[in-house]
Amino acid sequence: MFGSQEDHLPDRLPYRIRDDFLSRAELSFYGVLRLAVGNRWVICPKVSMGDIFFAVGSNRQETTSWRNRIASKHVDFLLCDPQTMRPMLAIELDDQSHERKDRQQRDSLQDQVFRSAGLPLVRIRARAQYSVEEIASALQHAVARSPHKTEVPSPRPANQPKPAPKRGAPPLCPKCGTPMVVRQSRQDGSRFYGCPNYPRCRQTAPLTE
Template identity: 35%
Template sequence: MDWVTQGNFALAISALVAVLVLARLIAVFGADKTGYCSAGVLLTGAELHFFRSLQQVIPPGCYVACKVRLADILLVSQGANRKSQCRAFNRIKSKHADFVICEVSTFRILGVIELDDRSHRRPDRKARDVFFDSALQSASVPLLRVPVKREYEHRELRDLLTSKFSPRRG
């Protein structure tokens, strides 16, 4: 190869590498290829049905939040070493509570409601539920498990909520 051909060859290789890098960047960061799409709805049909019942019976001064990360309800104890803290956080960061009852005036967490459908009978879900329950219990966060039903008796649900999650008075 003569000098001119070598220069063109190097230029062609550089251009090819630049095109490949640009194509990769577009594939990774392209606006229409993020790999995400809308879930469409926040709550399943069963969760929405229960939420509507909750709204009708929620005690005065309370607010219902939906699908709250466990890591937003619980904090990792500072007494553990850094590795233990990271491990503990990793166990809660991807789990969520179906509903969290808060005090309206302060958004203090009053408790958690888990809506249990058939999936909670699976071994993997049972293990998750044992961890979930014990984590909330260790942080003194009240938990109410409610089985999925076609209809919820409002008086019964109101009594459960009032006894379990009423805001402090005074």
């Protein structure tokens, strides 16, 4: 390893498995969540917000700054489509610590991030007992209002960018607002517009030549 610090590492490193990967409150809720969700979604606990979202600033510095604001934050549970693992909605279990001021501030940034990106965030107050039906209906409700509820590839999605004018500027990515770039399909060599943020953003638009 190029004479790095790893040469001097002791045999046993000072890492141990945490016994509180999920807190008691989270574990208790997780049991009910599994029943409420069934096979419909995959439940991922403790997901970093940096793994769910990417930032689209107007320049590199701004993008980095927005990315850093969420890098160390996570959401309690992320529910994904079992086929595509696309994030469908997230759940934050609110406990007493959320009464504290710093947590409230965190909550408000977290709420804003989810709202801006269009991913539903359901807040559920931690309790001693939950109703499976109540949780299932709260999730159902949130997904029904979500802009991503019909996120299956369709011939003409509602947010598909308009084809660019023949000799004009490239179209803007409807998700990122950045000018799209010409790409070539590896399969058939055809050319199309793609988002410069690929693979984090997979928006495409037809190229009119």
